[in-house]
Amino acid sequence: MADGTLAQAGEFAVIDRLVAGRRQPPFVVVGPGDDAAVVTSGDGRVAVSTDMLVEGRHFRLDWSTPHDVGRKAIAQNAADIEAMGGSATAFVVAFGAPADTETTRAVELADGMWEEASRLGAGIVGGDMVAAPQWVISVTVLGDLGGRPPVLRSGARPGDVVAVAGELGRSAAGYMLWRNGIQDFEALRRRHLVPEPPYGQGAIAARAGATAMTDVSDGLLADLGHIAEASAVHIDLALDELSADLDAVAPAAAVAGVDARQWVLGGGEDHALVATFAAEPPPGWRIIGRVHEAGAARVTVDGVAWTGSTGWQSY
Amino acid sequence: MADGTLAQAGEFAVIDRLVAGRRQPPFVVVGPGDDAAVVTSGDGRVAVSTDMLVEGRHFRLDWSTPHDVGRKAIAQNAADIEAMGGSATAFVVAFGAPADTETTRAVELADGMWEEASRLGAGIVGGDMVAAPQWVISVTVLGDLGGRPPVLRSGARPGDVVAVAGELGRSAAGYMLWRNGIQDFEALRRRHLVPEPPYGQGAIAARAGATAMTDVSDGLLADLGHIAEASAVHIDLALDELSADLDAVAPAAAVAGVDARQWVLGGGEDHALVATFAAEPPPGWRIIGRVHEAGAARVTVDGVAWTGSTGWQSY
Known part of the structure; x- marks a missing residue:
């Protein structure tokens, strides 16, 4: 003993x-x-x-x-x-x-x-x-890797769709609830302590021909920024297509006095997967944006630069 | 930049x-x-x-x-x-x-x-x-592992010899010199800061049929104790056969007022390799002891239990 x-x-x-x-x-x-x-x-x-x-x-x-x-x-x-x-x-x-x-x-x-x-x-x-x-x-x-080539950050191409598997914004919401001592929204507070990555979806995406992929550890915009930079492409997200995530955290955002978009676009640690596909993404993935012509690597939301925080800083 | x-x-x-x-x-x-x-x-x-x-x-x-x-x-x-x-x-x-x-x-x-x-x-x-x-x-x-079976701690058998590649006692000597502010013995003080494991000798030992092996990270007696326990054997070391290591640290031990055997038998962090062989060990290895009949797993020095410290404690 x-x-x-x-x-x-x-x-x-x-x-x-x-x-x-x-x-x-x-x-x-x-x-x-x-x-x-x-x-x-x-x-x-x-x-x-x-x-x-x-x-x-x-x-x-x-x-x-x-x-x-x-x-x-x-x-x-x-x-x-x-x-x-x-x-x-x-x-x-x-x-x-x-x-x-x-x-x-x-x-x-x-x-x-x-x-x-x-x-x-x-x-x-x-x-x-x-x-x-x-x-x-x-x-x-x-x-x-199951015999497949690794899916890198550098393979996104103009014309690809951007899709997500897993949750966005929950961990950031939970963090703010803990920080402010708000006792409601137990599921969100749990999710901050223990993320639930969409296990298995990485291999599914690879088999479906994902051209680039990363996990959302620092924040959706920050992590897509890595793909945009490595692939030298412009990625544009559509807020309308993030409504499921926005709706999921909206009640907590109202209580905490926070813009829910900040959590969904800038919050990390949910470890959702975000990938680009040249064709329709497989079941379990939802489209949230598109890859545009190469040029200055950047990520926009409904065509414009996001002015809030884009993600976690290590120092 | x-x-x-x-x-x-x-x-x-x-x-x-x-x-x-x-x-x-x-x-x-x-x-x-x-x-x-x-x-x-x-x-x-x-x-x-x-x-x-x-x-x-x-x-x-x-x-x-x-x-x-x-x-x-x-x-x-x-x-x-x-x-x-x-x-x-x-x-x-x-x-x-x-x-x-x-x-x-x-x-x-x-x-x-x-x-x-x-x-x-x-x-x-x-x-x-x-x-x-x-x-x-x-x-x-x-x-x-180069296609070979891994050399575990559990393979030592009665009749095997115990052999070492690399240095013993240098890091412990260097540590005591640093602790006591003794400026001489530069090589020993360096060795405490940067160990010099005998790179390549692990694979050489495996190819030569080593029956058990570990590296000396906690101390010779402590690490041989892991082999003795995993193999359920009695290992006996011969101090005479450690004379090269004892001689190498003896001048520093005299200045520091320490028993050199303590450094060689109990000092870790040199990351020498110690192994057992059923036959003659390969070049680069020197015999320091023998494996005796199974029974209570233990390590002795010239047939008796060592009463000094046997090695590093993590807490």
Whole structure:
């Protein structure tokens, strides 16, 4: 057993407890407990991405449970693989925390990570635990592209449609509700703590011939800006086509005194997928705009530049 | 250009500067700049390991330059792949730092990482930059096993010899010299800041039939303890056979007033490789002990339990 604090239990006893009883997927050749894990890669390639979450900056332990933080850390990494047209297969996790952290809190974090990984059919195959002044969680995800070319940000072409799978604006709405101490709109407040990326839609988009794709981590306009820049195209969004998202957050926006468009266009962390298609997008995707002639890379809304915030700043 | 602080430059300008001009190895299909990187895996499997380094805990910026920290972070991750019998191919790096960090310091960190990765023929293929109260660096390494089975900790068998490639005790010696403000023994003090793992020897050991292997990250006795436990064997070291390492640190030990055996047996972070072989070890390896009959897993020195410290504690 490893009760009490991390320092009382000791690194190896805690790791034993975090690892015990987890079921690794069949493509994991060597799981946790050796110098490295070994996983098979379906098509001879592996997609890889990493994200770091710092307490106080990316999550607050007075808003989120450790379980929530674990789910979020896995979800946002998995979304990066989806955005390449692949699916997450394995994660490694580095976890820094104060030595007086209760071991049960680390177990809750790992439980949340495993719950989210299990939804993907993926495993958490290794990690590191260290002492740090505050919680800091770094997740690296490996993914399988299923034999398809990766869907890059640079492939959008004039004439393509822009389409979205998943939710927009919910996380930003939830954040504002938490910030202002507004107790209603439980679903929105939950969504800020635990995003729900549209798992599986990345591969569906790739199979349907998506020409470019990314996930909405910084904000719709900011992330489409990356596609516009990498593809050297002009992307124009139609506000009318965002009405489902606008309607979903409008009541909360009215209470919070915020323009709902700000959340839908500028809010990140929902980890929706946004992609461009030369033809009709597949089921599960809704058209929100069009790609126009090349030239100065830019994103507009109903033909004009958006004057509000376009997304998250890292510093 | 991205001068001034990270906050003044902004995340994307800093990343552009960190990435510019780097040469990726040929197996990198998609490098930095998209949602994920894509690398080919030589034999359809990928080895993966992760480590987190926290300022004040794993490095001090008044002892180490950012360049040193970058080399160390890459080296200790690469050693985990060597310890499986493989070679590092690609790294992803998450870097947290205060917003007022000078951009040039982040560039020096990346330069150190690239210098060390280049010694391995590997690339740094992606990353994340976030604001954090102190520097925190999380590196994940991918590795290639070259078609061989991974060398686990669990394969040591009675009758095997125990052998080492690389240095022992140097990092611990250097740490004590820094701690005590002793200005001599420059080479040992350098080695504490930047380890020199015996790159290539992991694959050589695997090809020579190593039955078990690990790298010395926590301390020789502690890390051999993991092999003893995983293999359910008794490992006995011969102090006489460690004389090259003992001699190398003896002058510094005399000045610091420390028993040199403590550094060689208990000091970690040199990232030497220690392995067991059923036959003669290959060139580059020196025998330091033997594997005895199964039973209670334990490690002894000249037949008796070591009473000093056996290694690093994470909390």
